[in-house]
Amino acid sequence: MLALLSFIFLLIIFIYIKSPRLSKNEPPLVPYTVPVIGHTFSYFLNTENFIKKCLKEYGEPFNIIIFGKVVTVVAQKYIPEMIKAHENFSSIEVFRELIPLHLILGHDPFVNIDFHAKTTREQISGKLTLHFDRIQKDVLYYLDKQIGECNKPKSVKEIWDFTNHVTAKSIANICMGEEASQHDDVVHAFAVLTDDMNKFFFLPPIFSFIHPKLHEYVISLPFLFGFNPIAKHQKVLINRMKPIVENRIQQKKILGDSYEPSNDLLEFYMSQSDFDSSSVDYNCLSDLIAFMIFAGIGTTGRSLANLLFDYVGNPQCWDELYEEASTINKECNGKLTLNDANKMIKLESFIRESFRHTGDMIIAPRAVTTDHFTFSNGFTVPKGRHVLDFSEDSLFSESVYGPDSKSFKPFQFVSKNVSASKIDKTYLVFGGGRHACPGRFYAVLVMKLFLYHVLLKYHVRTESGNIPKKSMMGPFSVPSKESLIFERRKE
Incomplete structure (x- = not known):
């Protein structure tokens, strides 16, 4: 009995300590039943309906409690205010807390986020003309390797994994160069590194009910026993980059000013003022590339999988998209350039x-x-408060996209002449303002080249004949795991 009373007493104290303390003039706190847990289950089990119900009853912004922590939710009306006031907010602080990469990489890559953003903006998105032929070659390579001629129907499983590898081949080439990207182990490392990392970090932060730092401590325990989920991938990257780096250092010594630098990120990192050619820090180089993989592969691969399923699910668009692709292909005699790719306005609209x-x-x-x-x-x-943007409210704004805003309207952007990478207040898939994703131009180009070549060569359908839906993991969607059937297009 004494033990039970002691437990109840401690529980009461814990609940009191963890009870939300709202400052003056805060948004309304949505009522809840269970202390500490608050709205956690309602939020993760049915995010859309829960937030819409709260918006209807309390307006925006409003406060909810997730894993014992007060968070603020904004929607279409106040998201633009948050984006405009970029100096008051940071997504990095949220990601650093949710995904403590310093546990894996040995340092906090978010400290140098401006460097990574500038690198992506200038060395990848800013050089698409130079990268174009390589990107197209890599897309064609993996389509041929994974799907081939398809004289007989071929079933492709795990589409997201397939599109991750398509993306990985291209990004490996841009990051480490043509030589390294020829190796299957490098492409595989690029393709699965993010997924292996996510499996480790994306554990429900159940210990955050007690204290946020306790969750980080718990997930860091495996490192105390030498377990690192991406160590094997980093070993592959180092083994493959080492002879390339050594050869380039030697060539610079021999050729001097006549040395022609390679057009890849490895060369760019080697050109930095703090790079020491006499004692190369390969762990640092692999960490830089690993962060670029983490930032780009999973999101681009997922978008590519979604695009393929959206295409399969909208057969009314097939003829028009094929006709446009076929016309461009004839005009350029099968040698597509970036300028040719930009002419495919229907494909651009479909991607958007x-x-x-x-x-x-x-x-x-x-x-x-x-x-x-x-x-x-x-x-x-207050300072430190996490603010969630209910972006669906903007993406399906009826005032912009009409009363049937949730319908898939593949060519609605054709007449507006707007690219798939252009951001605005109702198109926030790449974030917004100064901190919008700097790699979005690359991602859109990869998707455009991928679907363009699929259109020219294959008919694609689902195995079941039905249109699969995305799965939801809390507020985030996951592409369907259904197989797709590829068959060679007949002339």
Whole structure:
């Protein structure tokens, strides 16, 4: 009896300590039944319906409790205010807490996020003309390797894994060069590294009910026993890059000013002022590339899988998309250039619509980094508060996309002449403002080249004949696991 009373007493103290303390003029806190747990289950089990219900009853913004922590939710009306006030918010602070990469990489890559963003913007997106032929070659290589001629129907399973490898082949070439990207172990490392990392970090933060730091401590325990989920992939990267780096250092010594640098990120990293050619830190180089993989492979591969399923699910578009692709292919005599790719306005519109139907409820959560932030309606949120953007409210805005905004409208952007990478207040799939994804131009190009070549060569359908739906993991969507059937297109 004494033990039971002691437990109840400690539980009461714990609940009291963990009870939310809201500051003055905060958004309303949605009522909840279970202390500490709050709205956790309602939020993760049916994010869309839960948030829509809260919006209807309390307006925006409003506060909820997830894993014992107060978070603020904004939707279409106040997302633009948050994006505009970029100096008051940071997505990096949220990702650093949810995905402590320093446990794996040995340092905090988010500290140098501006460097990574600039590298992506200038060395990848800014050089698409130089990268174009390599990207197209790599897309064709993996289509041929994985699908081939398809004189007989071929079933391809695990489409997301397939599209991750398509993306990996291209990014490996841009990051480490042509030589390294020829090796299957390098492409495989690029393709699965993010997934292996996510399996480790994306554990439900159940210990956050007690304290946020306790969750980080628990997931760091395996490292105390020498377990690192991506160590084997980093070993592959180092083994493959080492002879390349050594050869380039030697060539620079021999050729001097006549040395012609390679057009890849490895060369770019070697050109930095802190690079020491006499004592190369290969762990640092692999960490830089690993972060680029983490930032680009999973998201691009997922978008590519979604695009393929959206194409299969909209047979009314097949003829028009094929006709456009076939016309461009004839005009360029089968030698597509970046300028030719930009002429495919129907394909561009289809890709943009596929992004609009991404399925994610939350795109870019942010944390308040200043003392506080006050919305235009007077509600104030304190420093450190996580603010979730209910992006679906913007992506399916009826005032912009009509009363049937949730319908898939493949060619609605053709007349508007807007690219799939262009962001606006109702198209937030790449974030917004100054912190919008710098790699979006590359991602769109890969998707365009991929579907263009699929259109020219294959008929694609689902194995069941039905149109599969995305799965949901809390507020995030996951491409269907259904197989797709590829068959050679007949002239």
